Amino acid sequence: MRPGRATASAVRAGDSTASMIAPSSEEASELRPPYGGTRSWLRRHPLLLDGLLALVLDAWVLVTLRHLAVHNGWWPVVFSQLLVLPLAVRRRYPWPVFLMLAFVAATQWLTGVRLTADVALLVALYTVAAHCSRRLAWTAAFVLEAGVILASVRFAPTGDGVLASTVFLTGMVAAALFSGITLRTRRQYLSALTERAVRLERERDQQAQLAATAERTRIAREMHDVVTHSLSVIITLADAAVLAHDRDPEQAREAMAQVAATGRMSMTEMRGLLGVLRSERSTDAALSPQPSLAHVDALMSEVRAAGLPVTRLTSGQPQPLTSTQEAAIYRIVQECLTNTIKHADQPSLVRVTFAWSHEALTLEISDDGRGPRTPAAVQGLSAPPGHGMIGMRERAGLFQGSLLAGPAPGGGWRVQAILPLKGVA
Numbered sequence: 001m002r003p004g005r006a007t008a009s010a011v012r013a014g015d016s017t018a019s020m021i022a023p024s025s026e027e028a029s030e031l032r033p034p035y036g037g038t039r040s041w042l043r044r045h046p047l048l049l050d051g052l053l054a055l056v057l058d059a060w061v062l063v064t065l066r067h068l069a070v071h072n073g074w075w076p077v078v079f080s081q082l083l084v085l086p087l088a089v090r091r092r093y094p095w096p097v098f099l100m101l102a103f104v105a106a107t108q109w110l111t112g113v114r115l116t117a118d119v120a121l122l123v124a125l126y127t128v129a130a131h132c133s134r135r136l137a138w139t140a141a142f143v144l145e146a147g148v149i150l151a152s153v154r155f156a157p158t159g160d161g162v163l164a165s166t167v168f169l170t171g172m173v174a175a176a177l178f179s180g181i182t183l184r185t186r187r188q189y190l191s192a193l194t195e196r197a198v199r200l201e202r203e204r205d206q207q208a209q210l211a212a213t214a215e216r217t218r219i220a221r222e223m224h225d226v227v228t229h230s231l232s233v234i235i236t237l238a239d240a241a242v243l244a245h246d247r248d249p250e251q252a253r254e255a256m257a258q259v260a261a262t263g264r265m266s267m268t269e270m271r272g273l274l275g276v277l278r279s280e281r282s283t284d285a286a287l288s289p290q291p292s293l294a295h296v297d298a299l300m301s302e303v304r305a306a307g308l309p310v311t312r313l314t315s316g317q318p319q320p321l322t323s324t325q326e327a328a329i330y331r332i333v334q335e336c337l338t339n340t341i342k343h344a345d346q347p348s349l350v351r352v353t354f355a356w357s358h359e360a361l362t363l364e365i366s367d368d369g370r371g372p373r374t375p376a377a378v379q380g381l382s383a384p385p386g387h388g389m390i391g392m393r394e395r396a397g398l399f400q401g402s403l404l405a406g407p408a409p410g411g412g413w414r415v416q417a418i419l420p421l422k423g424v425a
Helices: 003-011 011-019 025-031 036-044 046-064 066-072 073-090 094-111 114-131 133-155 158-246 249-277 293-304 323-343 388-395
Strands: 310-315 349-354 359-366 402-407 415-419
Touching: 011 249, 025 293, 046 073, 046 114, 066 073, 073 114, 094 114, 094 133, 114 133, 114 158, 133 158, 158 249, 158 323, 249 293, 293 310, 293 323, 293 349, 323 349, 323 359, 323 388, 323 415, 388 402
Parallel strands: 310 349
Antiparallel strands: 349 359, 359 415, 402 415
8 A cells, every 4th residue: 555645745755854954045134143254254254353452452551652662662562562462372372462561561560560461461362262272261360360469569559549450350251251251162062063053963963864765665565565465365366267267268258357357556666665765756646544453354255266265263352552553464464475475385274363362462373284393494484585474574673573484393384473451652
């Protein structure tokens, strides 16, 4: 039977994954933040941005140094340039730049010159906190705090002026430190979110591909069941028609009519299965449901028409099953009946037994055909499996069940599948 629309969508999930992940141009423009292009360009050119910052700060510092250059010579200008110009490479070498500025500031303190260019130390501390480890950030903060205390003691007025200067400058150091740490934490958080989003998209793509591969494997197994069963029935009916042609032409005609009906039904099922595997995305085709337990009787009627008597036995109270469980049971019965037609040696009866309980369904298909018996097979071990046997085991294993196949103790062949009914998703 043809799989439902969910099957077709699962198979085509791999083809549509890229379109699901990639946003359209309109959506991308809506998601892009304002001035995002300018910010991105500035991020790609940090030296240019830091150079402009250093030039602007240097121009402001030079304006404030007019009166100092007259009284103290050119040393204030030299110290100011040594404090400001290294900021042009602050993001490329944050820790070396801070150490250099701290050394220049210490030399300035020894000479007793007060400079507005000392604000560059706060910028350097912010850069270390934003781009280096937290250990280096706190180390730089302690170094700068020591400089704050020394500068307050030397340059601030005595008494309350020292305390006020220390508190004010300490507040600026703390602001620079925590601003840098906050920026670094935010950048790491955004990076983690981006990495997680990329990983989730990759996993979604992989899951879609795995689902499509698993569904194609299931469809291939369905095609094996359909082709094998139909051809076995057709061949058996055709042989019977040839043998009955002379002595009973009416029976031969009935057999050939059954051959035609079986062939048409097989073509319908094959067309549905192959339609799912096509790359086209047509969704308006009529899709028929999966096989269920209600189709088992029709399946046995086909086998009886091929000349093999089949009887169905049921014990216990039938329990509700999912559509997937019913389809698996149908395919196991179909494969067993097909194998009986193909391989059984002069079977006179096939029994399909459904033994129901609250915990499990025991499905047994046995025939009385003559065949070899081995001790291993009688003990429940199967003969070397073919594709049909592997498919039946996979169907049983899908519901945490088991399947045993081998010669029956009284002769013939027996397949027993135990399918748990409780605790199976």
